[in-house]
Amino acid sequence: MTSGHDRRRGVRRTALWLALLAAVFYFGFIAMGVWRSLH
Amino acid sequence: MSIANHQAAVPAHAHHDDHAHDHHGPDKGWRRWVLATNHKDIGTMYLLFSLLMFFVGGTMAMVIRAELFKPGLQLVDPMFFNSMTTMHALIMIFGAVMPAFVGLANWMIPLQIGAPDMALPRMNNFSFWILPFAFSLLLGTLLVPGGAPAGGWTMYPPLSLQVGPSFPMLIFAVHLMGASSIMGAINVIVTIMNMRAPGMSLLKMPMFVWSWLITAYLLIAVMPVLAGAVTMLLTDHYFGTTFFEAAGGGDPVMFQHIFWFFGHPEVYIMILPAFGIVSEIIPTFSRKKLFGYDSMVYAIASIAFLSFIVWAHHMFTVGMPLAGQLFFMLATMLIAVPTGVKVFNWTATMFKGSLSFEPPMLFALSFLFLFTIGGFSGLMLAIVPADFQYHDTYFVVAHFHYVLVPGAVFGIMAAVYYWLPKWTGHMYDMKLAKTHFWLSTIFVNVLFFPQHFLGLAGMPRRIPDYNTQFADWNMISSIGGFGFGLSQLLFAYIVFSTIRGGVKASDNVWDEAKVHGLEWTVSSPPPYHSFETPPEVK
Numbered sequence: 001m002t003s004g005h006d007r008r009r010g011v012r013r014t015a016l017w018l019a020l021l022a023a024v025f026y027f028g029f030i031a032m033g034v035w036r037s038l039h
Numbered sequence: 040m041s042i043a044n045h046q047a048a049v050p051a052h053a054h055h056d057d058h059a060h061d062h063h064g065p066d067k068g069w070r071r072w073v074l075a076t077n078h079k080d081i082g083t084m085y086l087l088f089s090l091l092m093f094f095v096g097g098t099m100a101m102v103i104r105a106e107l108f109k110p111g112l113q114l115v116d117p118m119f120f121n122s123m124t125t126m127h128a129l130i131m132i133f134g135a136v137m138p139a140f141v142g143l144a145n146w147m148i149p150l151q152i153g154a155p156d157m158a159l160p161r162m163n164n165f166s167f168w169i170l171p172f173a174f175s176l177l178l179g180t181l182l183v184p185g186g187a188p189a190g191g192w193t194m195y196p197p198l199s200l201q202v203g204p205s206f207p208m209l210i211f212a213v214h215l216m217g218a219s220s221i222m223g224a225i226n227v228i229v230t231i232m233n234m235r236a237p238g239m240s241l242l243k244m245p246m247f248v249w250s251w252l253i254t255a256y257l258l259i260a261v262m263p264v265l266a267g268a269v270t271m272l273l274t275d276h277y278f279g280t281t282f283f284e285a286a287g288g289g290d291p292v293m294f295q296h297i298f299w300f301f302g303h304p305e306v307y308i309m310i311l312p313a314f315g316i317v318s319e320i321i322p323t324f325s326r327k328k329l330f331g332y333d334s335m336v337y338a339i340a341s342i343a344f345l346s347f348i349v350w351a352h353h354m355f356t357v358g359m360p361l362a363g364q365l366f367f368m369l370a371t372m373l374i375a376v377p378t379g380v381k382v383f384n385w386t387a388t389m390f391k392g393s394l395s396f397e398p399p400m401l402f403a404l405s406f407l408f409l410f411t412i413g414g415f416s417g418l419m420l421a422i423v424p425a426d427f428q429y430h431d432t433y434f435v436v437a438h439f440h441y442v443l444v445p446g447a448v449f450g451i452m453a454a455v456y457y458w459l460p461k462w463t464g465h466m467y468d469m470k471l472a473k474t475h476f477w478l479s480t481i482f483v484n485v486l487f488f489p490q491h492f493l494g495l496a497g498m499p500r501r502i503p504d505y506n507t508q509f510a511d512w513n514m515i516s517s518i519g520g521f522g523f524g525l526s527q528l529l530f531a532y533i534v535f536s537t538i539r540g541g542v543k544a545s546d547n548v549w550d551e552a553k554v555h556g557l558e559w560t561v562s563s564p565p566p567y568h569s570f571e572t573p574p575e576v577k
Contacts (some may be wrong), residue, residue: 010232015229023263025260026263
């Protein structure tokens with residue numbers, strides 16, 4: 001069983017990775033739109 | 040005891056353990072709800088908000104069906120009719136179905152995985168409280184000059200840009216809904232990945248939890264795509280960019296590609312949690328274990344993966360290369376394989392089971408039959424040459440309503456009838472619930488089945504007036520619509536009267552059936568902090 005400290009670290013790490021993933025999709029699609037309108 | 044006061048018992052429960060520093064009950068009055076961090080309180084707020092939006096969106100549907108009751112323009116002007124179709128869709132998708140599933144996730148995921156609460160309770164509060172602002176803004180568009188958005192929920196440019204001040208309000212509201220959904224999804228994944236009880240490996244999780252884990256990944260991948268698309272619409276409108284404007288070198292069809300890259304997974308976001316719910320209910324009332332648990336998990340994951348590579352079947356008629364049409368047609372048909380696995384497994388679970396037909400099971404069975412009809416009409420629409428005929432007709436309207444109403448909405452109702460006694464500690468009136476089931480099932484078919492015929496005969500969607508040849512089926516459909524709408528008042532009555540009181544429900548609730556899962560090991564209603572000591576899962 002994981003300790004409270006490990007769990008807190010796991011929660012923080014998972015949340016940050018997922019937020020990053022969401023940001024990549026948001027800015028990635030806008031960047032694709034910019035790239036497409038320039039070519 | 041009701042949802043509102045059941046926690047009154049909790050301080051007494053906490054007394055057993057006075058020395059524990061963090062045992063406390065809910066706040067009193069408004070603070071309990073506005074500052075809520077408890078997963079059950081937030082789940083309750085999501086579910087009540089969703090019920091409210093269900094009636095708001097439903098009222099708009101009644102306006103649509105009243106206008107279409109007979110040919111000719113009689114009740115509303117065409118622009119307002121278009122606003123009604125647009126707002127009905129936005130409210131039902133983002134305000135009713137999605138928040139209802141998030142509410143169910145909030146209530147049930149911690150209870151089913153043996154956790155005390157969601158992993159990020161303050162973000163949970165924030166993601167709920169964004170919603171009333173988002174929908175006030177969206178509904179506020181009905182009051183501004185030029186009227187509410189009327190270009191369809193798909194917001195295709197250039198049409199969607201041709202409205203007045205409601206446009207930025209719509210864009211801002213969509214951003215808020217997206218932010219709320221992304222935060223909710225992050226919370227679900229973080230909770231499932233980090234807060235499971237000892238011994239609960241991934242392949243021991245209840246199917247509802249599995250379905251939500253996969254749905255949450257879909258949400259994180261596609262809600263930012265929708266946000267990106269509407270951000271580009273906004274900059275096209277106000278900041279001189281030309282992402283979607285042909286005159287400036289942009290491409291309006293690109294919006295459709297980006298929108299449906301979000302939109303098709305969105306369809307599965309609205310149905311996968313219902314798959315999870317049905318996978319919980321059918322084994323209980325068949326008194327058997329779920330047939331093919333592992334294959335059910337793999338089927339959901341396959342459906343989720345395929346949902347990312349089929350988006351262009353929504354836009355076959357824009358003109359795309361033959362290879363593209365073939366790819367998207369065949370990929371779409373491939374979804375029938377994992378979906379077929381699921382339908383087979385549900386049927387196999389019932390095979391030789393000792394079935395009983397309580398309201399949750401009735402709704403699950405209705406889901407099974409009627410969702411499958413929606414699936415089959417989806418297969419018809421996947422066929423490119425046929426789609427050229429069906430595109431933008433009432434056949435499409437019939438198809439997606441079969442998927443979303445007896446699919447998603449019946450899934451939600453099945454879940455409410457299954458878990459409401461656990462939530463409130465009261466059993467509802469079975470006779471009334473069964474009456475609600477039969478009225479809903481009969482009227483939903485009267486409402487939507489004739490729309491297949493209308494579509495095949497060529498009636499276009501999103502029009503307030505039509506040729507007299509379509510009059511009879513439209514009248515029947517409208518009668519079904521009014522009947523279905525009125526039947527839902529009974530649902531609201533059952534829910535609120537069960538919250539207020541009634542016969543005490545046992546902890547096991549469905550004593551006679553074979554219940555599975557940790558949620559049945561806690562009291563009905565559950566204690567304020569669900570599992571303070573994590574249960575051992577063998």
